[in-house]
Amino acid sequence: MSARSKARKRALDVLFAADVRGETPEQSLEAESLRAAARPERASSWPYAREIVQGFIDHAEEIDRLIAANSTGWPLDRMPAVDRGILRIAVWEARYNPEVPVGVAIDEAVELAKELSTDDSPKFVNGLLTAISKDVATA
Template sequence: MNRRTSREKALQAVFQVDVGKSDPENAYRHVLGKDSDDVFLKKLFFGTVEHLHELDQIITDHLENWSLDRLANIDRNLLRIAVYEMKYMEDVPYTVSINEAVEIAKRFGDEKSSRFINGVLAKVMETLGK
């Protein structure tokens, strides 16, 4: 499966854990379906879930006039995945992580999601300094 598809599936699984309170293993298996294990998806999803509190703090530090719990569910979980990718997946350039998150936001979020995601991730990129 290509990385865009893996990111979309990671978003679906993180959403299930966050909003549906699903068990991470069950959420992963559900989005994987009949596909075989995907190394990128597995690392992205389980890494995001494992570092949730740290990722939430990074996101919160870069929100202006917003709180994490006020964000749309899609936006919050997409930010979590993108920040994880930027912080922990050194083989992916920041600009790729941001672009992918923006494109996925256009597909799954509302009309303002992509600009919002782009703005927050640009600030995160400055902080992480790559």
């Protein structure tokens, strides 16, 4: 697994933890920063994970608006928390990180959904991100 793939998974852990604990992403990011400082063996994936989460925090309203606007029949609050986190990461990468091609952001999100979510999630994540990528391309 590449360092960026590990970082995406760590960022998902942070966003998921915030979601299920009822914390803000900032609180969850701070707690994970303290854990990361105590675990130097995980240091290589932490900077990009932190960048992803901070990127989501900085653009949360726009990212959630894009997800909600392109999700037919699935309001953001009805989505599984893991899918919501995966989508938030992928939308941030596709829209705000020019180093990550949109196709890579989608592929990585689908892989996370395959590994960590329901059987239906990879198809849902792929379809939703494909629709969002059209919005991203015109932005």
